Amino acid sequence: MTSMRAIALEKASGRPVLKDDHPEPVLHAPDQLLIRVLQVGICGTDRAIVRGEGGEPPPGDGYLVLGHEMLGEVVSAGNAAAADYEPGDLVVCTVRRSCGQPECPTCAHGESDMCYTGKYVERGIFHAHGYMTSRIVESTEYTVKLPEELRPFGVLMEPTTVVEKAILESVLVQHRLDWVRSLDDSSAIARDWRFVRRALVAGAGPIGMMAAFLLRHHDVETHVTDVVPEDGYKASLVNSIGARYWNVSKTPAAEIPSQVGNIDLIVEATGIAPVAYELLNALGVNGVLVFTGVPGDRGGEFQLQGGHLMRQQVLWNQIVMGSVNANRSYFVQAVKDLSEISRKWPDALARVITGHHPLEDYEVALTTQPKDEVKAVFDIPDV
Numbered sequence: 001m002t003s004m005r006a007i008a009l010e011k012a013s014g015r016p017v018l019k020d021d022h023p024e025p026v027l028h029a030p031d032q033l034l035i036r037v038l039q040v041g042i043c044g045t046d047r048a049i050v051r052g053e054g055g056e057p058p059p060g061d062g063y064l065v066l067g068h069e070m071l072g073e074v075v076s077a078g079n080a081a082a083a084d085y086e087p088g089d090l091v092v093c094t095v096r097r098s099c100g101q102p103e104c105p106t107c108a109h110g111e112s113d114m115c116y117t118g119k120y121v122e123r124g125i126f127h128a129h130g131y132m133t134s135r136i137v138e139s140t141e142y143t144v145k146l147p148e149e150l151r152p153f154g155v156l157m158e159p160t161t162v163v164e165k166a167i168l169e170s171v172l173v174q175h176r177l178d179w180v181r182s183l184d185d186s187s188a189i190a191r192d193w194r195f196v197r198r199a200l201v202a203g204a205g206p207i208g209m210m211a212a213f214l215l216r217h218h219d220v221e222t223h224v225t226d227v228v229p230e231d232g233y234k235a236s237l238v239n240s241i242g243a244r245y246w247n248v249s250k251t252p253a254a255e256i257p258s259q260v261g262n263i264d265l266i267v268e269a270t271g272i273a274p275v276a277y278e279l280l281n282a283l284g285v286n287g288v289l290v291f292t293g294v295p296g297d298r299g300g301e302f303q304l305q306g307g308h309l310m311r312q313q314v315l316w317n318q319i320v321m322g323s324v325n326a327n328r329s330y331f332v333q334a335v336k337d338l339s340e341i342s343r344k345w346p347d348a349l350a351r352v353i354t355g356h357h358p359l360e361d362y363e364v365a366l367t368t369q370p371k372d373e374v375k376a377v378f379d380i381p382d383v
C-alpha cells in the first residue's frame, strides 16, 4: 500500500500534524472515483477543530485528516462512474454523507444537509477523513464535475454552496408572498431572486464575500458590513463588484436601512451571536434573516430589547432562520453561478483567494489568520 502525506489533527495530542503514512485509497465500488486533490481551502471550521472545538476522527483512527473545501482531478473511475467521468476531469466533492437511517426522509432524498437524525458524517470534520492529502476516493453521488474554466476558482465552490443554500432557502420562504409567486409561473420560480430587492451581508470573510458575489450576480443591491477599514483590501474587493461596504464600527448596521431603504434579506456570516441578533434591528418588512456562522456553544451572552424586536418581528412578518452545509443540488447550482461570475468578474474573483500555502505551512496556516485574508488555500502535491 502506498503512503501519502496528509494534514491531520492527532487525537492523542490534540495537535495538527503533517503525516507521511496516510494510506492511499483504492477504488472498491463501481460508482467511485479516485481523485487527485489539487487545492483545499482553509476555513474557520478547520481552525476551530485545531483549537479543540469539534472534529472527530473516523471510529478507530487516531487522527482526522482535515479539510472539506476541495478541488480535484479524476485519476480513474469505477465501471459505473466511467460513464460520466474520465481522467483529468475537474471535480469537487461535497462534505456531508447521509445518515442512512430508515427514519430519515431528508437523507433518503439526497438532502443530508437537512438530516433529522444527526447520525451523518462529514469529511474532514466528523467521523470521516477530509481532503488535505494527495488522493481521495469518493462516490459520484457526492461529486460534481466542473468546467475547465473554473480551475483557478474551483476551491471556492464549497463556501459558495453554503450561501447558495442560505439564499435559495430564503427565496423559497419568500414564495409565501403572492407578488413573488406571480413573478413567474414556471418551475424556474424556485430560482427567482427578484424578491430580494436589497440585501445586507454581515461579515466580509469567505462566506460573506461569496454571498456578495452571488447577490450582485443576480443584480441585487448589496450592502456588506464588517469592522475593517473602508480603504482596506476587503472593502475595495466588495466595492469592485458593485456592492457597498460599510464599516459598522462607524455606522451601526441598525442605521443602514434609514439611509438605503427596506432590507429584504440579511445573510449573517460573522458567527458572532451578539452581532448576529443585532441584525434584527436592520431587517426590513417581510424580511428574512439567515444565520450561516457557527459560534462556539458557550459564551456569547448579550441583551436584546426583546419587546421591541418581538413586536417588530410580528408586525413586519419577519423570519429568522439558520442554514448549514449544502447538498449536491446546491453544488450543481454553484457550478453554474461560479462559472458565470468568473466570466463577469475574473479579477475580483481571483482576489478572493488571498494566500497559497505548501503543506509544510500547516501549523501557521491553521493557527493564525492574516488581517486581509479572505480565503487561503493549501496547494497539494501528488503522491
Ligand SMILES: [Zn+2]
Pocket (backbone or CB within 6 Å): 043, 044, 045, 068, 069, 158
Ligand atoms: Zn468551510
Ligand SMILES: [Zn+2]
Pocket (backbone or CB within 6 Å): 098, 099, 100, 101, 104, 106, 107, 108, 112, 114, 115, 116, 117, 118, 119, 120
Ligand atoms: Zn439523515
